[in-house]
Amino acid sequence: MKKNRIIFHFAAAVFLTLPLLGYAKSEPKAKYVFYFIGDGMGIQHITATQNYLAGVEGAPMANKQLSFTTFPVTGFVQTYSDNRYITGSAAAGTALAAGYKTSVNTIGLAPNRIDTLHSIAYYAHNAGFNVGVATSVSVDHATPAAFYAHQPLRSNYHAISHDMIRAGYKFFAGGGFKDPFGKKTDNPQGNIFEKGQQSGFYFTNSLSVTDSVINSYKSIVYTLDKPASGAALKYQIDSNDDDVTLSQVTSMGIDILDSPNGFLFMVEGGKIDWAAHDNDAATVIHDVVALSDAVDIALQFYTQYPEQTLIVVTSDHETGGMSVGRRGSRYQSNVPLLAKQKLSLDQLNVEVGNFISRKKTKPTLNETIQFLSNPQVLGMDSKRLTKAQLKRMSDAYSVAVLPQTAKQAEANSKLYKSYNPIAITAVQLLNEMAGIGWTTGSHTASHVPVYAIGAGDYLFSGQLNNTDIPRRIATAMGLQVDFK
């Protein structure tokens, strides 16, 4: 008895003293934080990607893990906005950045579009952390902007880019800027490259910068020399070996941000959403893989500092109402069939246009189908098309190639939107054959997943609200924030 009590006292003494000596395993503090956002990435975008990857390796009745689907903690996130149940990127980005639900199209302001909402990036920057904001779309796009800008409209691209200079975080990266000179606004604030240079910004098109640049400039901004349309990185499916990837941008960010002060690094996979708006499943899948690869770079960092690193991966909303399984296909799906598609719908539009215009005489329907059957294009097997599907292709061909009356042209512009009718019909048919369904060209109200690993990961389990995520990241970091 007595001996036990002595042991107990000894144990209690050790237990109480250890924290003072710094031996105790105290609450983990996240010093290095990665915050990945797959724009428009719903659970079925992830499902399709996992099944696609397993299928192309010969196991179509299985799923392959992505980097983040192996994380130990998962939860579901509610995405609705202040004034619309189906949210948009600006309101959802603001919720994920500033822990507060705002009105659609609003960046970093309360629903009244007047009161400032400060983001977790702002608080981390003020507390001495290095802060990075990177995206595969333009630096001034809604999701990255929510971390540094305050604008009543997400389309105030020029003003948003000037807010970037005011924020002064250590690292910004993306394809480019949509209105850097203020040509598309009534209130130009000046050339942001000049203004930035006056404020200690270093703009570069190179993925590597010297230590002396890192140490002597307040902020480093990486953009592409020749961005894709929308001032973005190329879609992963359209990229060649020499095209810049989100992983490379993530590596660059780590090189710049890594310091004894710790960092908060937001990385957005922005074009998952764009491809989903196009209902283009193959392009969605390749961009989900690109995000997963970027998370892998963060995981390599995590393995060096597992006690001090937190990685959170989530989404702002679901886009497209995407599903594996569709009306008419019953229980059949063949997601790996999408491997036949070698370019995005975006790029296919261009290629089909070139194909039609480069021929002296207009191509026949058969020649057009043959073009789509090229393994470098869609590898479309026309023998597998049903009569109804062939009819749709032939209708699209007529609209794209044969003369139309003004009335027909108007009706067709509604049917095919701004796409080349042949290109969009071909991608739709491939999606159908793969058993992929789409319910909308816009967003849905679906919950989105969140995945976490590392210091404070347990904070991200269960059903969360999007506004909880930055609050819990702040808790994990031990960061004082004054969110509304």
Ligand SMILES: [Zn+2]
């Ligand atoms: Zn979005």
